Amino acid sequence: MAARENGAESGPRGPYDVLVIGGGNAALCAAISASRDGARVLVLEAAPRFYRGGNTRHTRNMRCAHDTATEILTGPYTEDEFFDDLLRVTGGQTDEELARHMIHESKDMLNWIVEQGVRFQPSLGGTLSLGRTNSFFLGGGRSMLNELYRTAEGLGVEVAYDSEVVALDIDDGTFRAATVRRGDALVRIEARALVAAAGGFEANIDWLKEGWGEVAENFLIRGTPYNRGTVLKMLMAAGVETIGDPTQCHAVAIDARAPKFDGGIITRLDCVVFGIVVNNRCERFYDEGEDIWPKRYAIWGRLVAAQPDQIAYIIFDARSLELFMPSLFPPISGASIAELAGKLGLDAEKLTATVEGFNAAVQPGTFDDKTLDDCRTVGLSPPKTHWARRIETAPFYAYPVRPGITFTYLATRIDREARMRMADGRPARNMFAAGEIMAGNVLGRGYAAGIGMTIGSVFGRIAGREAASNARQ
Amino acid sequence: MLANERIHATDTLAEADRLMTVCNSCRYCEGLCAVFPAMEMRRSFADGDLNYLANLCHGCGACYHDCQFSPPHEFDVNVPRTLAVARADSYRAFAWPRAFAPLFDRNGLAVSLIAALGVAGFILAFAAWHDRDVLFGTHLDAGAFYALMPHNAMALLFGGVFLYAMVAVGMGLRAFWNDIGEPAATLVAPKPLWQAINDAGRLRYLDGGGVGCMNESDKPDDNRRFYHHCTFYGFMLCFAATCVATLYHYLLGREAPYPIYDLPVLLGTAGGVGLLIGPAGLLAAKLRRERILVDEARLGMDVAFLVMLFLTSLTGLTLLAFRESAAMGLLLAVHLGVVFALFFTMPYGKFVHGLYRFAALVRYAREMARHGDDAAA
CATH class of the missing domain: 3.90.700.10 (Succinate dehydrogenase/fumarate reductase flavoprotein, catalytic domain)
Structure with missing residues (x-):
């Protein structure tokens, strides 16, 4: 069972329509959304199965706009109020167009994510102050992940664990293949479109030191040790434009x-x-x-x-x-x-x-x-x-x-379609990003509870849809 | 990791304290069942609190798969198994009389031996009291069973062992109730009692927070609630059959065996079918359960109780099927032997889980009501 789930017997065989790098909320939303649009999808998760899902394992809720109270939310939270909150916590350091787009899309996320099997509960002990704005996952983030993985696998999405991407073949803004370390072997996997949802670089102390200096030695990393920013770094090296300050983080x-x-x-x-x-x-x-x-x-x-x-x-x-x-x-x-x-x-x-x-x-x-x-x-x-x-x-x-440190904000620049932008200003042809790896587009600094999951789900869903559409062309 | 420096009676309770301290700092599981809301009403955990929480846990397994800190994480959070061990420890700790507590130690073996002795005892007694013609004869009339064992003797023996079992589990329950520190009045307060009857009757907390239990993997695919309903309501139907038959005997003067369409047989047959399907399903689920969730040392206790229930039904239904044949005497002896052993071992086996869990649910209902009042005030 474990061997088959890990794909160790045969392993993933390309080419795929959509390759999703990462295994958290953003990655799974992208995989599900691409798969529902007919794409053949592979998810590459660097972590072993237990640690799958990056920092989503540690999350508890997401912040979505809604116009009326619901069974689980105590009152309305309008798009404008959400945007005001975002402006306040970021001190204005947000891409207004993207932020408003995300907030608008977050409204439907409350329905969409439930359709993918995720269950919510009313906020209870210790979190009552978020009862109006934030929707809480029943059983927490790992429960949410388990549901997303079950849904994705039911749709035919292939998932490979212990599969770290060590190289990306990107030619002039066009993704061609990823090289994956599986055990002792390196495997080249081709796909028609890429969704990078591999998290930030918070667990890479050396990279943190580049921005913070030696003081970063004294930082504790609240979440997964697997978010080392290797994919972000490879994308930067391939000419993808970045946004954000490398010292900014939650x-x-x-x-x-x-x-x-x-x-x-x-x-x-x-x-x-x-x-x-x-x-x-x-x-x-x-x-x-x-x-x-x-x-x-x-x-x-x-x-x-x-x-x-x-x-x-x-x-x-x-x-x-x-x-x-x-x-x-x-x-x-x-x-x-x-x-x-x-x-x-x-x-x-x-x-x-x-x-x-x-x-x-x-x-x-x-x-x-x-x-x-x-x-x-x-x-x-x-x-x-x-x-x-x-x-x-x-x-x-x-x-x-x-x-x-929860997660870092240095990000790949994206547009409304979650499509990456190259440093020369042109849009990437078939590369999309979702989650922590692009959070800096919306979060220049500061944080509002539950917004990381909003970013992941909303842009994950968009990235998957757009990548599937891109792969068909 | 620094553990809270409190003294506990056992290592398991110390571990349960550590886990509840972790869980109380997280609370992500608070929507899954009753254990976590009950935990949240406390900031520290004495032995009585932990015994209460352990018996409140239905073992659905959801919190293990939802936990970001379950093994192999260094925090090593395994609430279902730890509470299962604490729960079984509590059955032993509250056993009455104390001298019989060791029956919990190798419970599967103990119950098997007692059951074998019970069956052998009835066969030998029948053989000793009657000649071959009676034992292996065919008896068709009302009162046929009593050709083998006078009704009054049967009533005295089974009434006696039943009464003993009730006293013993009652004393255990009293010890449990004292240990968790709840006043006696709570057990007779109508509202919590009614709430607990509802929660227990529907097995409200054996559903993984709404999707079903997780037994073999993180996929909720377990039908334990269904099988438990078969078992519990099957047991109750059989009990009802016995009660009706007793009323028939003493009030109406009608003696067993009763016709196949009569109420005691109908109730007993329906209950018996439940008591075949239920325990068999529960046993299969138990054996397929992920080992990391299981209190391996007490597997024998769980198996023994399920097998005893199954055998009670199987021997009863077999007796019903062949009561008009020459095998009736032997089948009756086997059935009575199994039932006797079931009653006698009730206070010293898995049976007590239902009582302690029900008591814990009563207390939980009371706590929640009080907590709600405080919050409203």
Whole structure:
């Protein structure tokens, strides 16, 4: 069974109409959509079967526009509101035409993806603030992937695991074949059209260092170790135009004790708003209460990356311990701030002084973690503008945090048909892209929960359709 | 990985604690069944909490295939198997009387021996009490069975062993209920009780979140819910047949065997057919189940219970088919021996899963109602 699924006995035999490189949400949406349009499709997944699907394994929901509430969504989320949210998180760094196109197409995605077997559920514990905008996969991203793979295989899509693409034969904007490493053998696979959906380069520390410098050594990679950007790099070498800043990525602050790769959602910490965040010099560096957490969680990866040794500590007291989602590792605790500092390897006097300075600046207010409350500091720099309560009730707690990279934004430039553009400005003849590998077209920086999956599904579906159409010509 | 430093009675419970800590940080599976919403109402997990969650789990397997951290991932999250082991451990831990707890250790062997002894006992007793003519004679009239064993003796023996089984499982249930720390009043509160009857009666949580269970692979293709319904309702029909027959005997003075069209035979036959199809289907599913989801050490317990149910039905239906022949005496002895062994081993085998799971569902219904009230307040 396993051997047959892995294709190890015979292996894929070309030529195919559409070759999809990658095995996540974008790749499978492309494969399904191309196959439904009559194309013979091969999916090349570099990872083994268990790790198939790139970062989709770690996802949970997608953000789609909709005009009315549904069984699973608590209210309407118009295209304009979606676009406003995107503008806000990216600071305007988005291709407006592509973004509006994606948002428009996202409306039908709620139906289309369900037709491909994916099941949704209402948002429940810990995610209620996204109940109006985001649709949650029943069983999470791996469940969603399992359904997509079942649907694709039912349509006759061939899937080859452990199949890393090591070379692309591209001639003047025309894709001809890919060379694939399968075991010890190199296999050349020809196809009439290419969909590149192989993810970003977040797991390639050396590439991250090219943009970030040595500090990238201290980054944790939240998802798959297989997204090393080899396909992106080959496309760049073949003259495909890129868009985006190589240092831009979806980066959050995660538990510093997480494994280097693939720690996923469970090392996430939602407690920044309940305490203060200091660097290893015991200094605060940003307003912890700027906005409600789902709107701000994605800025903290970059903030921590800018601190000495790329580490910071969230400090809070006993009153806040149960106000946020639990996470994998228990917090470090101390009977006093000084004792806590000792356990964290921080200067006890300095940390005590920082906490005391913060406590002295806290104004009286009515604490409410559901709204932008009036608990704030006065005369403190940087200020804490909401949810500022004195850190005074023992025991005291801390979580060490490091930047956790989710995915990178440096992208292949595409058009509305998901067709790649060459560096000389001409459209590629038969090459399309979907997912993380082209996310930078829409996401110049920043992040909004669930938008990575929207990008993958919408452009995956478009890329598959266009590649199938292209292959028929 | 740092585990939460809590003390647990067993390594399995410590592992269950580790897994629930992982799962509570993720919660992607919260729409699949009752276990994860119940988990979310807690931030730490004492032994009683874990025994409760373990018995709430129906073992559908969906969370294993939906989990991004299941093996070979380094977090090694295997909730179905860990909870299956914890569940079976809990049956042993709550066994009454304590001295019989070891019957859970090699349960397949124990149940087989008791069943063999039961059958042999009835055959020998019949042979000892009656001469060959009675044992191998043909009996056609009402009261024919009682030529071999007086009705009062039969009622006393089976009533006794049934009563014993009920007391023993009742004591086990009491120990379980104390362990999970729920007040006794919950068990008689009408709303949670009715909810639990609904959830158990439909096997609401044995459906992989809506697509069916995952048994052999990540493809939901399992019919365990169907086979379990055959088994459970088959069992209940057989039980109803016995009750009707008892009423016939004492209220109407009508003695078995009853005509083929009469209610006890109809109920018993329908139930018997369910008790053939159901256990056979469940056994086949059990043997085909992915090994990584299975509590291998307790496979014998599961098999023994299914085989006992199957044999109960098979011997009963065979008796019905050949009750007018000379084999009736022997068939009756075999059937009664199997039924006796089934009742006697009930408190010390897989049978108890239904009671503990039902109790867990009652508690879950109560918790959810309370949780809803809190959220609304």
